[in-house]
Amino acid sequence: MAFSEEFPLLAHTFLAAPPPLPFLYPWYAIRVRSNYERTLAHYLRANDYQEYVPLYRDRRQWSDRVREIEAPLFVGYVFCRIDIQRIYTILSAPGVVNIVGYGTKPEPILEAEMDAIRRVSASGLRFGPHPFMHEGQRVRVRRGPLKGLEGMLLKVKQEDRLVVSLELLQRSISTEIDRLDVEPAL
Numbered sequence: 001m002a003f004s005e006e007f008p009l010l011a012h013t014f015l016a017a018p019p020p021l022p023f024l025y026p027w028y029a030i031r032v033r034s035n036y037e038r039t040l041a042h043y044l045r046a047n048d049y050q051e052y053v054p055l056y057r058d059r060r061q062w063s064d065r066v067r068e069i070e071a072p073l074f075v076g077y078v079f080c081r082i083d084i085q086r087i088y089t090i091l092s093a094p095g096v097v098n099i100v101g102y103g104t105k106p107e108p109i110l111e112a113e114m115d116a117i118r119r120v121s122a123s124g125l126r127f128g129p130h131p132f133m134h135e136g137q138r139v140r141v142r143r144g145p146l147k148g149l150e151g152m153l154l155k156v157k158q159e160d161r162l163v164v165s166l167e168l169l170q171r172s173i174s175t176e177i178d179r180l181d182v183e184p185a186l
Helices: 008-015 037-046 084-091 111-122
Strands: 027-032 055-061 066-072 077-081 096-099 127-130 137-141 150-156 159-166 171-176 182-184
Touching: 027 037, 037 077, 055 127, 084 096, 111 159, 111 171
Parallel strands: none
Antiparallel strands: 027 077, 027 096, 055 066, 127 171, 137 150, 137 182, 150 159, 159 171
């Protein structure tokens, strides 16, 4: 009995040409108009792009109440894996201002930086935006949910914070960290 007769669905799946895999493409930062992060993310997802809009919990105060909301971690940016050949379809999407780069050339974001942002946001630890910094001691987390992650160690209001940065955007995020869980990075 032939493989295709024994497993007809599997044979069809393996014989068909696979669609292009979005994770083979580099991450780019797309600059968007004010409050268009979620709109563009939905548009990109509907058009088979791998997009990422990291969100964090933020406390907002109005005159009569305080509320906790989900806000974009990098206001005005949506991250997306892009095939450079299809860049014009992204540029014509609703709310897109440009793709971040040097001059007119889009510049991809380092995979390690995107991985660091994704790991911090998925860690379950409390995190939020942080001013971008050039100074500080580089450290590597040696245990816990962020094991292997590199960033800068800072002390803010008597607590240690790990700062992870996106160099291209000159933006950073920080999360609480125990000083005993980090070691100097080489």
